Amino acid sequence: MVTDFKKKIIFIAVFGVIVLTAIYFVISCIWLYLFGIECPGCGMTRACISALGLNFQKAFSYHPMFWSVPALLLYFFFDGRVFGKIADRIILILIAVGFGINWLVKLI
Numbered sequence: 461m462v463t464d465f466k467k468k469i470i471f472i473a474v475f476g477v478i479v480l481t482a483i484y485f486v487i488s489c490i491w492l493y494l495f496g497i498e499c500p501g502c503g504m505t506r507a508c509i510s511a512l513g514l515n516f517q518k519a520f521s522y523h524p525m526f527w528s529v530p531a532l533l534l535y536f537f538f539d540g541r542v543f544g545k546i547a548d549r550i551i552l553i554l555i556a557v558g559f560g561i562n563w564l565v566k567l568i
Contacts, residue, residue: 498567501559504523504526507519535552
């Protein structure tokens, strides 16, 4: 269990370095840079920073699914088992649908 936890922390750290490198080189969204359209997560970084500053209205305006980040981190660290098999699936499906709807609205 400890080694899995260490691997997950290393994964998050590497992901963070990649994101910070992209920001440093003014590539705010790799998807947008490569494909020319916003990705399903565009605005999530600004939304999370606003939420950490307790400005939830601004966070919602950047990306309405900002609230899902803590839930997804829980699922990541607990290998997808947080509330029970059925509840976990329902929650993850709702999060995926929320991201999909938000992305479609942004594209239109």
